[in-house]
Amino acid sequence: MTASKKTGGLAGVTAGSTALCTVGKEGAGLTYRGYDIYDLADNASFEEVAYLLTHGKLPNPAELAAYIARLKTLRGLPEKLRQVLEMIPANAHPMDVQRTGVSFLGNIEPEGDFSNQVAVADRLLACLPSMLLYWHRFHQDRTRIETETDDDSVAGHFLHLLHDKPPSERHRKCLDTTLILYAEHEFNASTFAGRVITGTLSDMHSAITGAIGALRGPLHGGANEAAMALIEKFSSADEATAGVLGMLARKELIMGFGHRVYTTSDPRNAVNKRMSKMLANEAGDMTLYDVSEAVEKVMWDEKKLFANADFFAASVYHFMGIPTYLFTPIFVCSRITGWTAHVMEQRANNKLIRPAADYIGPGLQKFVPIDERK
Numbered sequence: 001m002t003a004s005k006k007t008g009g010l011a012g013v014t015a016g017s018t019a020l021c022t023v024g025k026e027g028a029g030l031t032y033r034g035y036d037i038y039d040l041a042d043n044a045s046f047e048e049v050a051y052l053l054t055h056g057k058l059p060n061p062a063e064l065a066a067y068i069a070r071l072k073t074l075r076g077l078p079e080k081l082r083q084v085l086e087m088i089p090a091n092a093h094p095m096d097v098q099r100t101g102v103s104f105l106g107n108i109e110p111e112g113d114f115s116n117q118v119a120v121a122d123r124l125l126a127c128l129p130s131m132l133l134y135w136h137r138f139h140q141d142r143t144r145i146e147t148e149t150d151d152d153s154v155a156g157h158f159l160h161l162l163h164d165k166p167p168s169e170r171h172r173k174c175l176d177t178t179l180i181l182y183a184e185h186e187f188n189a190s191t192f193a194g195r196v197i198t199g200t201l202s203d204m205h206s207a208i209t210g211a212i213g214a215l216r217g218p219l220h221g222g223a224n225e226a227a228m229a230l231i232e233k234f235s236s237a238d239e240a241t242a243g244v245l246g247m248l249a250r251k252e253l254i255m256g257f258g259h260r261v262y263t264t265s266d267p268r269n270a271v272n273k274r275m276s277k278m279l280a281n282e283a284g285d286m287t288l289y290d291v292s293e294a295v296e297k298v299m300w301d302e303k304k305l306f307a308n309a310d311f312f313a314a315s316v317y318h319f320m321g322i323p324t325y326l327f328t329p330i331f332v333c334s335r336i337t338g339w340t341a342h343v344m345e346q347r348a349n350n351k352l353i354r355p356a357a358d359y360i361g362p363g364l365q366k367f368v369p370i371d372e373r374k
């Protein structure tokens with residue numbers, strides 16, 4: 001049967017197995033290697049979660065300390081990579097910067113045989129914020145920053161490089177929590193793209209380069225930037241309600257709502273929403289939060305569509321002074337853990353991923369030579 005628009009996009013199709021994550025599974029919800037996302041968001045650090053995904057278990061205190069120390073040594077950028085980053089134009093999208101950065105790193109630090117895969121995963125996790133913010137600060141501030149900070153966490157490192165000073169503990173913790181929420185999500189589009197590339201026995205840099213390309217689009221990771229563009233258009237809840245009603249009447253998509261797998265809510269939203277309210281309070285201006293809640297209410301009342309992880313993540317990042325165009329790249333700095341874990345899982349039991357297609361083209365045609373064609 002030919003896939004219709006409704007049944008297309010492999011919706012509902014099981015395309016393989018994974019021990020990394022459940023998404024909306026009855027009785028389990030969202031879990032990473034069997035751990036509930038709420039337990040992890042409330043009690044773990046992003047580094048513990050990264051270790052869980054890429055090293056297979058939660059670290060003990062000594063393992064965590066060694067992991068944090070190792071990541072800190074992997075934040076530096078080789079001179080040739082810095083030169084490449086400087087050549088990427090200031091008006092490029094930072095997702096393209098990360099895509100090029102990872103791809104170039106694959107040239108100067110090739111994976112070699114797969115026995116190095118955990119080391120490559122650690123290196124990418126440690127240096128993705130460095131690449132992004134080296135490029136950003138080079139063009140914004142005309143400065144060549146040192147990317148090796150003394151911050152223990154990826155979140156602290158990111159905010160330190162961005163703002164040129166260590167962040168407040170509250171901001172660091174909020175970013176850390178969003179990194180936990182974004183880290184892994186089963187066979188989403190970018191992860192699946194990475195697994196398809198891995199299935200050909202290609203290298204990890206190629207798989208991650210492809211995954212970044214897939215995440216970039218507004219139907220996937222790019223939704224957090226699009227959600228910000230939406231909410232900052234409105235200056236009050238009433239204006240937002242009227243505006244979104246108009247958009248729905250014109251059949252426009254409201255970014256940050258809906259999900260392929262979840263049907264009634266996205267469990268990550270409650271955590272992001274709580275942080276958004278707290279940071280709005282801290283900033284002393286509830287407008288953006290009130291606008292966001294108004295959009296959420298209209299979407300539920302009119303379409304029974306709920307905010308996904310990207311919607312309130314947008315205002316959380318905004319309140320921390322992060323420019324909108326860095327929102328999706330932050331997703332990369334987190335999801336790199338899930339992606340690399342999936343690369344390793346795919347390799348452990350590899351089979352080339354090559355589905356079939358329903359042919360809907362013309363029947364067999366008679367070939368006409370070029371000089372006889374009208």
Ligand code: COA
Binds near residue numbers: 258
């Ligand atoms: N705004 C308005 N309408 C939406 C919508 C949204 N965000 N999401 C889904 N719909 C509508 C569709 O227009 C469609 O309506 P129709 O039946 O009248 O044609 C219906 O809901 C089903 O949507 P569909 O696109 O078939 O669902 P999907 O499973 O293929 O799509 C998404 C899932 C995530 C791609 C989709 O909800 C979307 O585009 N969301 C906005 C982008 C986004 O936030 N992405 C991040 C996901 S974590």
